[in-house]
Amino acid sequence: MIEILNDAEVARGRETGALVARILQTMKERTQVGTNLLEIDAWTEAMIREAGAESCYVDYAPSFGRGPFGHYICTSVDDAVLHGLPHDYALRDGDLLSLDLAVSLGGVVADSAISFVVGGSATPQQSALIDATQRALDAGIAAAQPGGKVGDISAAIGAVLRGAGFPVNLQFGGHGVGSTMHQDPHVSNDGRPGRGYTLRPGLLLALEPWVMADTADLVTDADGWTLRSRTGCLTAHSEHTVAITADGPEILTLPR
Ligand code: MG
Ligand code: MG
Numbered sequence: 395m396i397e398i399l400n401d402a403e404v405a406r407g408r409e410t411g412a413l414v415a416r417i418l419q420t421m422k423e424r425t426q427v428g429t430n431l432l433e434i435d436a437w438t439e440a441m442i443r444e445a446g447a448e449s450c451y452v453d454y455a456p457s458f459g460r461g462p463f464g465h466y467i468c469t470s471v472d473d474a475v476l477h478g479l480p481h482d483y484a485l486r487d488g489d490l491l492s493l494d495l496a497v498s499l500g501g502v503v504a505d506s507a508i509s510f511v512v513g514g515s516a517t518p519q520q521s522a523l524i525d526a527t528q529r530a531l532d533a534g535i536a537a538a539q540p541g542g543k544v545g546d547i548s549a550a551i552g553a554v555l556r557g558a559g560f561p562v563n564l565q566f567g568g569h570g571v572g573s574t575m576h577q578d579p580h581v582s583n584d585g586r587p588g589r590g591y592t593l594r595p596g597l598l599l600a601l602e603p604w605v606m607a608d609t610a611d612l613v614t615d616a617d618g619w620t621l622r623s624r625t626g627c628l629t630a631h632s633e634h635t636v637a638i639t640a641d642g643p644e645i646l647t648l649p650r
Contacts, residue, residue: 396579397572398596399502404637406500407571407598410447411635411646414495414504417441419649421467427487427513431469434493435480438467442497450496450503450575460618468494468507470620475604475612475629476566479619487513490520492631496575496600503571505600506647507633523605523630526558530583530603531632534568538593538601538636538643544579545589551603552584561610566621568601571635593638598646602633 399407420441421434442449454463459477470478470492471485478492485491494507509524511517516524530551537550547568555562568581579591583603593599606612611624623629637644 395577396570396591396597397577398594399572399598400596403502404596404598407502407504407635407637407646410497410499410502410504411506412650413445413447413499414497414506414635415647415649418493418495418506418508421493422508422510425485425491425512427485429485431480431483431485434469435465435467438495442466445499447497447499450498450505454575456576463619470494470629470631472628473622473626474615474620475606475623475631476621477619479615479617481617485512488517490523490628490630492629494631494633501573503573503575504635504647505571505575505633506635507602507631509630509632519607519628522558523560523607523628524632526555526560526605527603527630527632529558530554531601531634534601534603535634535636535643535645538599538638540593540595540638540640540642542593543588544581544591544593545585546587547599547601548582548585548590549587551601555583555603555605560605560607563606563610563612565612566604568599571598571600595638595640597638598635599638600633600635602631604631605629
């Protein structure tokens, strides 16, 4: 299903996006060496409740995960890249942490992810991974123009990721958002320009480049949710929710 939102719904999406951005920034600021992933989950739950928003994750039970997710945020460390299930783990200096959060407020969903290094400074490889996903996200957003095609976005993202020397996995990518979290169109992290669905004002897309340092293959953790690089290499993930407007793309999940 593809939803085209009216102006009032896009305005609500702006509020949802601001909340998601504020929570992610707060989690980044609070996270220190020794912070437990379950603390991040609890802090996120508290902020979602205080805002009167709804988690998109707690009861989420798609075909690619084991039963309801049961937590409020995805916490993916080092070789974990997507759908990281919060568990009893105290973060260590130098861990590469990706946080992914989707909530619904006023009936409209926003979805965003950030990656950063806990504690001390990032290694060159950590910086390269994070930088590639951020630059790919910027390129994808720039390509999200009314009248353009989904393939324009995919091609822009893929060119940056491949140009940075990273393999690209096409199993999981961006997606439409609206009244629910995962909608059509799927936005692959590589593709050909000029192909696919035509971008129209009122369409909300979550764009989410992610990379693994030396493989395109994923393995599922024993927890039934967390996706890791097959080789154990480091990974990174960046995501924003973008509204297609008549004037071009508008990022809804930027911190205000
Ligand atoms: Mg997400
Ligand atoms: Mg997403």
